[in-house]
Amino acid sequence: ILNVEQSPQSLHVQEGDSTNFTCSFPSSNFYALHWYRWETAKSPEALFVMTLNGDEKKKGRISATLNTKEGYSYLYIKGSQPEDSATYLCASGSGGGADGLTFGKGTHLIIQP
Amino acid sequence: SAVISQKPSRDICQRGTSLTIQCQVDSQVTMMFWYRQQPGQSLTLIATANQGSEATYESGFVIDKFPISRPNLTFSTLTVSNMSPEDSSIYLCSVGSRGQPQHFGDGTRLSIL
Numbered sequence: 001i002l003n004v005e006q007s008p009q010s011l012h013v014q015e016g017d018s019t020n021f022t023c024s025f026p027s028s029n030f031y032a033l034h035w036y037r038w039e040t041a042k043s044p045e046a047l048f049v050m051t052l053n054g055d056e057k058k059k060g061r062i063s064a065t066l067n068t069k070e071g072y073s074y075l076y077i078k079g080s081q082p083e084d085s086a087t088y089l090c091a092s093g094s095g096g097g098a099d100g101l102t103f104g105k106g107t108h109l110i111i112q113p
Numbered sequence: 114s115a116v117i118s119q120k121p122s123r124d125i126c127q128r129g130t131s132l133t134i135q136c137q138v139d140s141q142v143t144m145m146f147w148y149r150q151q152p153g154q155s156l157t158l159i160a161t162a163n164q165g166s167e168a169t170y171e172s173g174f175v176i177d178k179f180p181i182s183r184p185n186l187t188f189s190t191l192t193v194s195n196m197s198p199e200d201s202s203i204y205l206c207s208v209g210s211r212g213q214p215q216h217f218g219d220g221t222r223l224s225i226l
Contacts, residue, residue, distance in 0.1 A: 004155070032212045043117075043205070044156075046214030089156065091215075099211045100146050100158040100171070 004092050006104035013080045013111055020076045021107040023090030027071040032093040034101060035064055035075055039086045047075075047088075080111045115140050115208050119218025126196055126225050133192045134221045136206035141186035146215070147179070149202040156205065162189045196225045 005024045013019045025033065032051045036044040048057045053068040061078045077084055087108045091101035116139040126132055136145065147159040159179055160168045168181040182190045193200050201224050209215035 034214065036215075041219075043217040043219045044215075046216070049212065049214050051212055091156075093211060099144055099209075100148075100161055101156075101215065102158070103148075103156040105153075105155045 004090060004102050004104040006088075006090055006107050008107060009105065010108040011110070013109065015080060015082060015111055015113050017080055018076065018078045019080055019109070020074050021088065021109075023073045023075070023104055025071050025073075025090075025092040025102075026094075027068055029094040030068055030071075030092065033066055033068075033073050034089075034091040034093070035073070036089040036091065037086045038089055038106070044089060075107075077109075080109075082111045082113055085109060085111045114214075115142065115216045117206060117208065117216060117218040119206055119221060121221055122219060123222040124224070126223065128197050128225055130196055131192055131194045132196065132223065133190050134204055134206070135190050136188070136218050138187045138208055142208040143186070143210075144208070145183065145189045146207045146209075147181065147189075147191045148205045148207065150205070151199075151202045159191070193223065196223075198225045201225045 007022050034049050035047040038044040048064045050066040055066040057064050063076045066073045087106040089106045091103040093101050118137045145162045148156045150156045158171050159174045160170045162168045162181045162183040164183045164186050180192045204221045205217050207215040207217045
């Protein structure tokens with residue numbers, strides 16, 4: 001059974017500060033790690049998909065790293081802005097022919113002006 | 114990237130009734146996925162819908178409770194049958210290939226009285 005854990009569950013950050021949160025996942029049968037941003041009343045928006053150990057990806061002020069050997073990924077947000085307030089989901093894809101994802105519960109980020 | 118139209122966006126239903134959720138994609142896709150998020154829980158895969166074959170259900174989900182149709186490569190429906198308060202959730206459809214970002218509909222927010 002694949003179990004994806006995210007921490008912290010929620011986070012309050014002052015505008016302008018940088019922050020990061022963690023996703024851990026079983027490394028067996030791993031093939032991809034996804035990060036999504038989910039705002040209320042909207043659909044989850046894909047941020048990154050990473051597949052290789054040591055992968056680092058960046059999109060504006062947001063970046064992510066991947067360690068498949070130890071089974072964790074970090075998401076970093078530099079210089080937080082109010083529009084960064086959202087729930088950030090990570091999800092792992094495993095092998096065995098299945099293509100659906102296993103999601104963590106998410107980190108709910110609130111940026112305080 | 115695929116654009117998905119999902120409806121209804123929200124509904125309030127009486128227990129014992131059934132609701133059918135529709136997802137329309139603007140391009141042909143092989144697989145469509147149905148997820149749900151119960152309050153405080155992670156997004157959980159219900160089933161994978163392939164055109165021309167029976168849907169593949171994840172552990173804990175059965176066809177009698179969540180029948181799925183996939184009549185063509187751009188459309189799918191999920192029915193939530195004989196609803197109880199435990200079925201109050203956000204239901205999402207998505208499309209995407211292995212190792213690629215998933216594209217989600219806007220979700221159906223379902224409350225059961």
